[in-house]
Amino acid sequence: MVTDQEQLNQQFTHLQKLSRRQPILDWSTRLKQLENLEALLSDNQQALAEAISADFGHRSESETQFAELFPSFTGISHAKKHGKSWMKCRRVGISKLYLPAHNEIQPQPLGVVGIMVPWNYPLYLTVGPLIDALTAGNRVMIKMSEAAPKFAETFAKAVAHYFSPDMVSVVIGEVDIAEAFSKLPFDHLLYTGSTEVGKKVMAAAAPNLTPVTLELGGKSPVIVTDDADLENAVNRIMMGKTLNAGQTCIAPDYVLIPRPYHKRFIELSREWLAKHYPSIASNKDYSHLINARQFERAQSYLGELDERLIHPLTDAHSDRNSRFMPPVIVTEPPLDSLVMQNEIFAPILPLIHYDQVFDAIEFVNARPRPLALYIFSSDDGDITYIREMTVSGGVCVNEVIVHVAQHELPFGGIGQSGMGAYHGKAGFERLSHMKPIFVQSKLNGLNLLLPPYGELFKKGMALFLK
Known part of the structure; x- marks a missing residue:
């Protein structure tokens, strides 16, 4: 465990020297690291879940199992199954002009x-990138979030028990350590x-x-069309908004929906919450906000709004001491309000009306490109239109959030919501150097293209440049 800047620099230098001395790790070594990670998670499930809950004040153990442990285990299984083939050197095509040479990617x-x-899903957002880094044969340093100290220590x-410090080391510290970490020449x-x-x-790395x-956040919109199955839409949107009390980077941030559906959407949301989180204030399945700073931030979003726009979905009230915050819907908040300017990261769901699907698309496209976009519709034409006319990190159709757990899909943002993608093969390639190699044949015609450039060269160029 690294806890100060001197240790940080020493450990980085150590790992860098090892990586230069042994640039390639064979599959058996990589597989062993994945098995170590799998054993770490299997043997420490309860302790890790309890540590996360302690950091949050209360975090549903079931949510930790569903949203963190489950995708971690399936991600490891996917890497163990495919990693050996991913790391193989493979031939790719070559222009006929250069035959009989061939091209490879190693x-x-x-x-x-x-x-x-980050602190919101500290387990999966550690393990997910770690799987890709280890499958690609790298050595790894991990800076844990200072906002989740109990999990970080656990x-x-x-x-330290399951990995050699020659392969994986964990860094714990406050903002100064994070800044020093980001400046290392990784x-x-x-x-x-x-x-x-x-x-x-990014500036520190430059x-x-x-x-x-960069896997960032932003405001991930939902577009509900007028022929959508509204009950299903509410079911899935509310699941996504209440998961981890809205503290999810790809949570539905706001809903674009035809105005006539506002009232029914709110009614269905109240019914859904009563069914899935009865007695929500004491319900062990519902998580709390991570710390006082995040709680006060979320409360300030509501505090500046006209009370007539705020629609409580339960009779429960927020509690500063426990950082419990019940879900609410806000209708037509001013577009310059905090709740519409910032990523919400709390159980607050704005409803914004639109008249035509084109208007909803224009609303999304007038703002920074989101990490995720969610479409609820029964019309294939509308679905295709929205998919083609918007740009986002990822998309779910008639669903939310679960695209993050698909190991065959790359996960990442675009523009203000991030750059680069990982998970599965995309993550392996992101954390590998896909080295191009040209292998020349003993018999080849390139010597015919050497100076002095005579008639044969000129005829060849005339043919190639047609």
Whole structure:
């Protein structure tokens, strides 16, 4: 466990030297690291879930199992199944003009990968990038979030037991350690968190020309068309908004919906909440906000709104001491309000009306490109139109959030919501150098193109340049 800047620099230098001395790790070594990670999670499930809950004040253990442990285990299984084939050198096409030479692509480990972890899903957003880094044959340093200290300490102790410090090391510390971490000359740096901090991380990495993957947030919209199954839409949207009390980077941030549906949407949401979170204030399945700062931020979003726009979905009231915040819907908030300007990251769901599907698309496109976009519709034409006319990190059709758990799909943002994608093969390639190799044949015609350029050269060029 690394806890100060001197240790940080020493450990990085150590891993960098090892990576240069042994640039390629064979599959058996990589597989062993994945098995170690699998054993770490299997043996420490309860302790990790309890640590996360302690950091949140209360975090549903079932949510940790569903949203963090489950995709972690399936991600490891996917990598174990496919990693050996991903790492193989493979032939690719070549122009006939260069035959009988051939082209190859050889995946190589980058070296030392840095991972900066957020607090909202501290387990999966550690393990997900770690799976990709280890499958690609890298050595890894992980900076845990200072906002989730109990989980950070629990995970760091587990890593020290299951991994050699020559492969994986965990860094714990406050903002000064995070800043120093982001300035190290990693071979790749992956950061998950807010857009504002992402800018600082990118700036810190720039002097070393460290390539970065930024998994940021933003306002992920939902578009509900007039022929959507409204009950199903409410069911899935409310699931996504209440999961982790809305503290999810790809949570539905606001809903664009025809105005006549507002009232029914609110009614269905109240019914849904009563069914799935009865006695919500004491319900163990419902999570709390991570700390006082996040609680006060979320409350300030509501505090500036006209009370007539706020529609409570339960009779429960927010509690500053426990940081419990019940879900609410707000209708037509001013577009310059905090709830419409900032990523919400809390159980507040704005409803915004639109008249035509084109208007909804224009609303989305007038704002920074989101990490996710959700479409609820029964019309294939509308679905295709929305998919083609909007740009977002990812899309779900008649669903929310679960695209993040699809290991055959790359996961990442675009523009203000991030850069680069990982998960599965995309993550393997993101954290590998896909080295191009041209292999010349003993018999080849390239010597015919050497100077002095005579008639044969000119005829050849005339033919090629037609």
